[in-house]
Amino acid sequence: MSGFDQLLGGFSVALSWKGLTYCFLGCLWGTVVGVLPGLGPLAGMTLLFPLTFGLDPAIGIIMLTGIFYGAMYGGSTTSILVRIPGEAASVVTCIDGYEMARKGRAGPALMIAALGSFVGGTVSILGLMFITPPLAKVMIAIGPSVQVVLILLALAVITAVSGGSRAKTAAMIALGLALATVGLDRLTGVPRFTFGSAELTAGLSFTALAIGLFGISEILINLENVAAVKAIRPKFKELIPRWADLRESAPAVGRASVIGFVFGIIPGVSHVVSTFVSYAVEKRLSKHPEQFGKGAIAGVAGPETANNAVTGTAMIPLLALGIPSIPATALLISALTIHGVQPGPLLLTDHPEVFWALVASMYVGNVILLILNLPLVGIFVNLLRIPYSWLVPIILIISVIGVYSVNFSTSDIWIMVISGVIGYVLRKFGYEMAPLLLALVLGERLEENFRLALTMSGGSYGTFVDYASIYVVTCVVGLLLLTWAVARSFGYRKSFADQAEQA
Amino acid sequence: MLLDIGDAGLPGPGFFPLLLAAGLLGIALLLAIDCWRSSASEAVEIGHRDVLISIAALLSVPVLFEPAGAPITLGLFGMASLVLIGRVSPLLAIAASGLGMTACWYFFAVLLGVQLPIGPL
Numbered sequence: 001m002s003g004f005d006q007l008l009g010g011f012s013v014a015l016s017w018k019g020l021t022y023c024f025l026g027c028l029w030g031t032v033v034g035v036l037p038g039l040g041p042l043a044g045m046t047l048l049f050p051l052t053f054g055l056d057p058a059i060g061i062i063m064l065t066g067i068f069y070g071a072m073y074g075g076s077t078t079s080i081l082v083r084i085p086g087e088a089a090s091v092v093t094c095i096d097g098y099e100m101a102r103k104g105r106a107g108p109a110l111m112i113a114a115l116g117s118f119v120g121g122t123v124s125i126l127g128l129m130f131i132t133p134p135l136a137k138v139m140i141a142i143g144p145s146v147q148v149v150l151i152l153l154a155l156a157v158i159t160a161v162s163g164g165s166r167a168k169t170a171a172m173i174a175l176g177l178a179l180a181t182v183g184l185d186r187l188t189g190v191p192r193f194t195f196g197s198a199e200l201t202a203g204l205s206f207t208a209l210a211i212g213l214f215g216i217s218e219i220l221i222n223l224e225n226v227a228a229v230k231a232i233r234p235k236f237k238e239l240i241p242r243w244a245d246l247r248e249s250a251p252a253v254g255r256a257s258v259i260g261f262v263f264g265i266i267p268g269v270s271h272v273v274s275t276f277v278s279y280a281v282e283k284r285l286s287k288h289p290e291q292f293g294k295g296a297i298a299g300v301a302g303p304e305t306a307n308n309a310v311t312g313t314a315m316i317p318l319l320a321l322g323i324p325s326i327p328a329t330a331l332l333i334s335a336l337t338i339h340g341v342q343p344g345p346l347l348l349t350d351h352p353e354v355f356w357a358l359v360a361s362m363y364v365g366n367v368i369l370l371i372l373n374l375p376l377v378g379i380f381v382n383l384l385r386i387p388y389s390w391l392v393p394i395i396l397i398i399s400v401i402g403v404y405s406v407n408f409s410t411s412d413i414w415i416m417v418i419s420g421v422i423g424y425v426l427r428k429f430g431y432e433m434a435p436l437l438l439a440l441v442l443g444e445r446l447e448e449n450f451r452l453a454l455t456m457s458g459g460s461y462g463t464f465v466d467y468a469s470i471y472v473v474t475c476v477v478g479l480l481l482l483t484w485a486v487a488r489s490f491g492y493r494k495s496f497a498d499q500a501e502q503a
Numbered sequence: 504m505l506l507d508i509g510d511a512g513l514p515g516p517g518f519f520p521l522l523l524a525a526g527l528l529g530i531a532l533l534l535a536i537d538c539w540r541s542s543a544s545e546a547v548e549i550g551h552r553d554v555l556i557s558i559a560a561l562l563s564v565p566v567l568f569e570p571a572g573a574p575i576t577l578g579l580f581g582m583a584s585l586v587l588i589g590r591v592s593p594l595l596a597i598a599a600s601g602l603g604m605t606a607c608w609y610f611f612a613v614l615l616g617v618q619l620p621i622g623p624l
Binding site: 167174181187192223389392394397405420425458459 | 511512534548551557568569573585603615617
């Protein structure tokens with residue numbers, strides 16, 4: 001079957017009533033969590049994660065992915081209307097978006113952000129569609145030693161580029177890998193660190209840990225800073241941009257689509273880096289750089305397009321290599337695994353329907369978000385009027401029911417609550433949860449391949465520095481260094497990621 | 504029970520955890536040096552009133568969840584949170600949590616078929 005036929009098959013799933021319903025629900029919830037300050041895409045995904053267990057794998061992934069890119073869309077609304085970034089990737093949009101809103105031009109800013117997001121998202125899906133299948137074919141041939149090298153490389157890059165202290169990030173990675181060792185050892189069947197508990201033999205519940213570490217800790221941190229929000233409210237008729245706005249934004253959208261797509265390969269903070277670089281590029285290329293910071297529409301169009309163009313690229317390592325580059329895709333790995341679908345190079349041969357349904361749903365989701373975000377912007381803004389302390393019990397009750405519904409076990413609720421409290425304390429001390437989650441997802445595979453590679457080589461550590469490993473490392477590091485050098489040449493510094501993460 | 508470490512030719516179930524423990528120890532040393540070098544570190548405030556109430560309320564959920572059932576436990580949790588954190592009047596909180604739990608029950612237990620503990624109800 002050709003790729004085109006498979007894509008058509010994917011559209012038949014994405015456009016089925018079930019596909020459309022769950023894609024819509026995902027996009028809607030994604031927009032809501034994107035709009036609400038403090039609830040990012042990951043918290044949004046973890047909270048609805050358990051709802052996908054009863055669904056077909058393709059439909060479940062469609063819904064979760066919808067939340068992911070829906071949050072990217074929604075994040076721009078609060079940035080523009082309230083000057084509060086809905087999530088880290090929307091920090092840059094605050095600068096010119098809010099200035100436009102203050103000058104009575106919130107409508108065009110929102111419209112251009114939505115259109116740019118749509119274009120960026122669509123471009124990245126095209127890339128995902130064309131790059132993933134050939135890359136997966138290459139990756140099928142690699143052995144366990146190269147897999148170990150790739151996973152270690154991904155973790156090393158996350159440590160190097162993530163916001164905050166590198167030692168703290170490394171500690172979180174080591175902790176994530178350690179937590180992944182709890183449960184039955186897959187190679188020998190020996191229970192490890194279960195302390196005699198039968199419930200721990202299957203390992204620590206990923207859902208409970210993810211919701212606790214991200215969802216609960218996020219809520220607890222936000223409770224400390226509950227402030228009344230004053231939003232600028234645009235009218236529907238004010239949404240239509242002027243011809244000059246479109247003319248000014250079009251080149252920015254085009255450039256940012258490419259920037260977002262290319263920068264999506266950087267694990268950890270790709271969405272943040274791409275927005276900063278896009279803003280810097282637009283400022284440098286603009287005929288009126290002095291307008292940046294005072295309401296330049298290109299300063300909204302570029303970053304918003306870039307952060308949505310990242311979503312497709314972020315899926316490439318997940319679907320072709322089975323390696324998540326950002327926490328949101330780590331959650332998708334877990335969702336696929338729970339449904340019996342192994343992400344990685346074999347996904348396209350064993351479960352092509354899941355891959356193509358996902359690709360098709362991303363096209364559909366982008367259209368849904370465009371329709372959803374523009375006419376309903378007033379309703380989303382009204383969400384900001386609900387006191388955060390009223391939302392807290394609702395979110396927590398959904399979390400408890402969701403976690404319980406995975407294994408029908410109270411132990412999972414304990415794990416969620418305890419990890420939530422630990423996550424809150426760790427975050428207060430500047431430890432990020434994203435590296436922990438990525439390591440937790442990759443831990444089992446890293447250990448399994450590490451031990452297999454050593455056994456196959458008769459105990460020689462030289463197996464990790466063979467020709468194939470060196471070739472892969474050189475290619476990946478070269479590509480990353482090139483991307484990083486471009487980012488730095490446009491003025492991007494690691495401190496920007498730190499500031500964005502704190503926002 | 505002690506885990507078998509094995510050797511490099513045939514690593515046992517304790518091999519990787521041992522490597523991780525060594526790694527964690529190294530990182531802990533790095534962090535300790537980092538703390539020792541930094542002169543005046545900022546004080547981190549933990550213990551905001553609303554956070555402490557939420558943690559206490561959350562900790563009571565797994566204790567009550569199976570004996571009291573999901574509707575009562577989560578209803579009480581919602582009510583307590585609304586009164587103590589949301590500063591909502593108790594009557595309004597009772598009404599809101601009652602309605603909310605009915606909606607939750609209908610959505611999760613009836614529509615999605617999630618088998619939640621019902622308790623004495």
